[in-house]
Amino acid sequence: MRYAEVIVDLSAEAVDRRFSYAIPEGMALEPGMLVTVPFGPRTLDGFVIRVTDHCDLDPAKVKPVLKLQRDEPVVLGELMDLADWMHQRYLCNLVDALRLMIPSELRGGRVREVSTRFAHLALTGEALEAFIAQNKRAKRQLELVERLRSGDVETARLDAAALKALEKKGAVTVCQRERRRTPRALSDESRTPDPTLMPGQARAVERLTGALETGGRFLLHGVTGSGKTEVYIRLIRRALELGRTAIVLVPEIALTPQMVSWLHGRFGADAAVLHSALSAGERFDEWRRIRSGEARVVIGARSAIFAPLENIGCIIVDEEHESSYQSDHRPRYDAREIAWRRAGTHRAVLVLGSATPSIATYMRTEHGVRPENRLELIELRQRVKDRPLPEVELVDLRGEFDKGNRSIFSEKLASELQTCLDTGHQAMLFINRRGHSTFVSCRKCGYVVKCAQCDVSMTYHQSGELLRCHYCGATQPPPRRCPSCGSAYIKYFGAGTQKVEAEVRRLFPQARVARMDNDTTQRKDAHQQILDAFRSGETNVLVGTQMIAKGLDFPKVTLVGVVAADMTLNLPDYRSVERTFQLITQVAGRAGRADEPGRVVVQTYDPEHYGIRCAAMQDYRAFYTRESANRRLALYPPYSVIARVVFTARAPEAAENAAREAEKAMEAWVEAQGIREHILQLRAAEAPIGLLRGEYRWQLFTKLYFKADTEAVARQLRALADQAPEGVRAELEVDPVNMI
Ligand SMILES: [Zn+2]
Numbered sequence: 001m002r003y004a005e006v007i008v009d010l011s012a013e014a015v016d017r018r019f020s021y022a023i024p025e026g027m028a029l030e031p032g033m034l035v036t037v038p039f040g041p042r043t044l045d046g047f048v049i050r051v052t053d054h055c056d057l058d059p060a061k062v063k064p065v066l067k068l069q070r071d072e073p074v075v076l077g078e079l080m081d082l083a084d085w086m087h088q089r090y091l092c093n094l095v096d097a098l099r100l101m102i103p104s105e106l107r108g109g110r111v112r113e114v115s116t117r118f119a120h121l122a123l124t125g126e127a128l129e130a131f132i133a134q135n136k137r138a139k140r141q142l143e144l145v146e147r148l149r150s151g152d153v154e155t156a157r158l159d160a161a162a163l164k165a166l167e168k169k170g171a172v173t174v175c176q177r178e179r180r181r182t183p184r185a186l187s188d189e190s191r192t193p194d195p196t197l198m199p200g201q202a203r204a205v206e207r208l209t210g211a212l213e214t215g216g217r218f219l220l221h222g223v224t225g226s227g228k229t230e231v232y233i234r235l236i237r238r239a240l241e242l243g244r245t246a247i248v249l250v251p252e253i254a255l256t257p258q259m260v261s262w263l264h265g266r267f268g269a270d271a272a273v274l275h276s277a278l279s280a281g282e283r284f285d286e287w288r289r290i291r292s293g294e295a296r297v298v299i300g301a302r303s304a305i306f307a308p309l310e311n312i313g314c315i316i317v318d319e320e321h322e323s324s325y326q327s328d329h330r331p332r333y334d335a336r337e338i339a340w341r342r343a344g345t346h347r348a349v350l351v352l353g354s355a356t357p358s359i360a361t362y363m364r365t366e367h368g369v370r371p372e373n374r375l376e377l378i379e380l381r382q383r384v385k386d387r388p389l390p391e392v393e394l395v396d397l398r399g400e401f402d403k404g405n406r407s408i409f410s411e412k413l414a415s416e417l418q419t420c421l422d423t424g425h426q427a428m429l430f431i432n433r434r435g436h437s438t439f440v441s442c443r444k445c446g447y448v449v450k451c452a453q454c455d456v457s458m459t460y461h462q463s464g465e466l467l468r469c470h471y472c473g474a475t476q477p478p479p480r481r482c483p484s485c486g487s488a489y490i491k492y493f494g495a496g497t498q499k500v501e502a503e504v505r506r507l508f509p510q511a512r513v514a515r516m517d518n519d520t521t522q523r524k525d526a527h528q529q530i531l532d533a534f535r536s537g538e539t540n541v542l543v544g545t546q547m548i549a550k551g552l553d554f555p556k557v558t559l560v561g562v563v564a565a566d567m568t569l570n571l572p573d574y575r576s577v578e579r580t581f582q583l584i585t586q587v588a589g590r591a592g593r594a595d596e597p598g599r600v601v602v603q604t605y606d607p608e609h610y611g612i613r614c615a616a617m618q619d620y621r622a623f624y625t626r627e628s629a630n631r632r633l634a635l636y637p638p639y640s641v642i643a644r645v646v647f648t649a650r651a652p653e654a655a656e657n658a659a660r661e662a663e664k665a666m667e668a669w670v671e672a673q674g675i676r677e678h679i680l681q682l683r684a685a686e687a688p689i690g691l692l693r694g695e696y697r698w699q700l701f702t703k704l705y706f707k708a709d710t711e712a713v714a715r716q717l718r719a720l721a722d723q724a725p726e727g728v729r730a731e732l733e734v735d736p737v738n739m740i
């Protein structure tokens with residue numbers, strides 16, 4: 001008798017172990033296969049982890065595997081190992097990691113390949129012409145024949161009577177065939193010719209392709225507009241020539257449509273696109289094209305790093321500084337870390353690319369970093385065609401206020417916008433807050449309208465005349481009188497995208513404004529429609545949040561305005577300066593990408609701040625030097641590791657008590673381990689947002705010296721989280737994506 005050790009597809013601590021099942025006669029199982037097994041009173045899917053000849057249980061009690069889902073492993077051996085590593089590294093259940101490796105359609109017996117009936121034209125050449133001549137009066141039939149001339153068509157889309165007649169005459173045959181659902185992004189764009197490389201690009205390509213034999217890890221640091229994509233394309237092409245495959249990760253497919261269409265334009269059917277906006281069916285079809293070796297280049301957001309490719313030659317992580325590469329729910333993996341690992345396994349070339357690399361990544365290029373952690377730095381210092389970087393001007397908003405200018409536009413930005421519109425160019429205005437006014441407050445007593453479910457102020461949205469909570473989505477009408485003192489002096493403060501849009505309309509009648517933020521992009525393909533209208537010139541001013549900051553390339557944009565640069569500067573997060581620098585540098589980089597030079601106006605209340613000044617000078621090195629020194633002084637990551645357990649509960653005291661209990665237990669553990677000097681901070685405190693979606697939040701916050709045994713501490717924190725009392729949810733976060 002042979003047995004299969006199976007992990008069942010149920011995410012719970014209690015079943016996070018292998019269960020043994022007997023393999024029925026005639027069923028050939030391998031690790032990585034998906035099976036159906038009996039589990040208590042129900043049947044579940046499960047992943048085969050191992051096949052053995054023995055079983056410790058009483059053979060009479062071992063139940064048999066009921067069914068094999070597909071006759072090939074759904075998880076490749078390499079990815080099985082990766083899942084196991086993730087289980088250790090991210091302290092998640094093994095099944096949580098395994099689930100990431102397959103499309104959801106494969107689970108729960110939902111899938112089915114869609115097969116459809118297609119009509120096919122059976123006649124060609126003279127026979128076809130003769131047939132047409134003989135059937136001149138059968139108009140409907142001839143229409144159908146015309147349609148089929150350019151390719152097979154699903155029978156469901158054709159006139160049934162005409163089809164039947166044609167089938168009878170032998171002119172058309174009908175066959176049953178699998179239908180593949182092709183995602184929209186793949187359907188457009190024809191093959192694009194190769195542009196000429198700049199010397200810097202050529203050197204980068206040479207170094208990277210040269211490393212394809214041995215593998216290697218690189219940071220490609222190129223200023224905005226330096227043509228990183230072209231370097232990626234050449235590297236991928238070389239990898240394919242060598243019979244290998246490639247993965248390209250982008251932060252969000254919807255926000256980087258150009259990158260996707262460039263890649264697709266160059267690799268055509270060799271490319272597969274994976275992202276969350278695909279329907280389950282599309283995702284499954286793309287996955288199968290990859291698994292079968294039909295698609296050799298995979299482009300996708302975070303989870304595409306798990307694509308079932310074999311013999312990977314290169315993995316590219318574009319805009320590597322984006323926080324979206326880190327998952328903010330279980331398993332809390334970091335796609336860059338997975339990329340690092342897979343590249344090692346395949347002896348592939350790993351390229352992390354950015355104009356504004358994260359501090360932690362750039363630090364890995366410095367001397368003295370151990371070879372196994374080191375990245376080789378490749379720089380692209382010039383823009384393509386030697387275009388200059390845009391000129392950036394800082395405007396001190398305090399001066400505007402003194403001059404009596406109460407508008408959200410400084411004189412400088414207003415006049416630049418006027419010139420831009422007068423000369424027939426386009427402008428982008430960036431403000432990192434959606435809605436109209438960011439908070440509503442009483443002028444008499446200072447009362448601020450907050451969400452009843454969350455400890456955050458509500459944002460006024462002009463559309464619908466509502467106050468809206470950006471964390472839970474709750475809405476309420478704006479108050480006429482102050483709920484606290486009854487005064488009628490209610491004022492709206494702080495600007496968001498809607499207000500900027502309204503101001504542009506009011507002050508510049510010739511502007512044709514579009515707005516791109518979370519509110520205007522809810523419908524499928526809305527992003528694309530807004531960008532298409534801007535590209536065609538139908539609109540000439542694009543107002544947006546960080547959605548417009550990255551990857552966009554519009555030749556007619558000569559002016560970029562950053563309406564409020566310091567908005568993100570003072571968030572309670574050690575990365576707030578880094579994020580501000582990245583956002584301003586990236587958005588400034590949208591200007592002057594064709595032959596017209598670009599201008600950028602950055603409005604700020606804090607023009608002396610190094611984050612804003614370095615961004616204005618587009619001087620990454622200067623920023624890096626200053627910021628990394630600050631991190632070192634304050635012992636923030638990468639000089640330390642932050643880990644926290646967030647306790648959430650409906651009852652006000654429950655979360656607090658749980659956090660305080662955990663703090664005591666953790667203190668005792670640290671003492672017992674004798675690792676006090678490795679713990680820089682350990683305290684229970686209310687989370688920065690203490691009430692969210694009606695639940696109270698406390699945290700056990702820890703900051704560990706970078707030499708500490710982070711894994712041991714994390715395991716202990718996870719154990720404490722698992723012991724949280726009834727009614728309290730506890731979640732461990734190592735390197736939290738955000739600190740709210
Ligand atoms: Zn009041």
Ligand SMILES: [Zn+2]
Binds near residue numbers: 451469
């Ligand atoms: Zn809320």
